[in-house]
Amino acid sequence: MTGYLELEGANGRVELDGSAFTAHFPNLYRNTFSFDQASGTVAWNLDRDANEISILSGPLRLDGALGEVNGQxxxxxxVKAQSRPTDLVLALSLHDAAVTTQEQLVPTTVSKDLRGWLNKGLGAKNSGRVESAAFIYRGSSYRADGKEESLQALGAHRNRQTIQLAADFTEASLKYAEEWPSAKNVDGRLLLNDGAVSVxxxxxxxxxxxxxxxFVAVAPLAGKGSRLDVQAQLSGPAADGLRLLRESPLRQQLGSGFDDWHLAGNIAGQLNLTQALGELT
Structure with missing residues (x-):
């Protein structure tokens, strides 16, 4: 990283001049964010009386593998280690990025069920593109082995974080449920709001x-696990409608009764699917 550095007592700032830049938020992400170019201002302030070290940025422009990113x-x-939680606000917007970028943006604090559904559903080889996306995180964290037990509970409480992601995408594929046919050539919007996601x-x-x-939604259940809901209007060749009866989980209820059927022409109907995801109590 290169740029202009200014120091004044416990305060300072750095002006990024468009060179390479890396950032890591270990409480949220396993991997480091790396960018080929970064421009903007990052400043810091140390206030011992308030027991606070503040690090904040102005608008940042970043270009790299994630695409064109603007953030703050x-x-x-x-100042005193483990004396209070750490607070973070992170806002990012993206343009012209791969659909698979969601795996790098959705933090590890989101439930395993939800992250698993997103990663499997959108897939590592998905050719879809994100036209634009916006991501916001605001939350507090505290070390699991910290000195204050009351602060451990505070940092872990689900209401201590807000996670929101909105992404408009085109020509993507979506594996919404195991053993059901994947949706192809999908143009739509992905919304993540804390523990729930919808497409x-x-x-x-x-x-x-x-x-x-x-409409596809994954929402957490009161115990463990989540619920998947899928709704869609369908129209097309009757032969493919017959395939849904033979080659989807519907076969478990219908058996082989339709194996000898042959249909021609077109069909129109509605798909309504609800099933559990993850481990339930």
Whole structure:
């Protein structure tokens, strides 16, 4: 990293001049964010009386593997170690990025069920593109082995963090449920709001069936696990409608009764699917 550095007592700032830049938020992400170019201002202030170290940025422009990113952050740390939680606000916007970028943006504090569904559903080889996306994180954290037990509970409480992601994508694929046909050529919007995620899409393909008015949601249950809901309007070749009866989990209820059927022409109908995800209590 290169730029202009200014120091004044316990305060300082650095002006990034467009050189390479890396950032790591270990309480949120396993991997480091790396950018080929970064420009903007990062400043810091140490206030011993307030027991606070503040690190904050102005608007940052970043270019790298994630695409074109604009961002801003504010980090507040205690001067006395483990005397209070660490607070972080992080805001990012992206343009023209791969759909798989979500795996790098969704933090590890999101439930395992939800992250697993996103990673499997959008897949590592997904060719879809994100036209634009916005991500916001605001939360507090405290070391699991910290000195104050009351602060451990405070940092771990689910209401101590807000995570929101909105992404408009095109020509993506979505594996919404195991053993069901993947949705292809999906144009839609992904929304993540804390523990729940939804996908709304104008159009998609299930084999040769046209799907429209698509809504997919994953929401946490009161105990462990989550619930998946899928709704869509379907129209297309009757032969592919027959495939849904033969080659999806519907076969477990219908058996082999449709194996000798042959259908021609077109069909129109509605898909409504609800199933549990993850481990339930």
């Amino acid at each position: 952050f504010m980090l507040s740390l205690p 709304g899409a104008v159009k998609a393909k299930l084999w040769n069936i046209d799907a429209s008015d698509i």
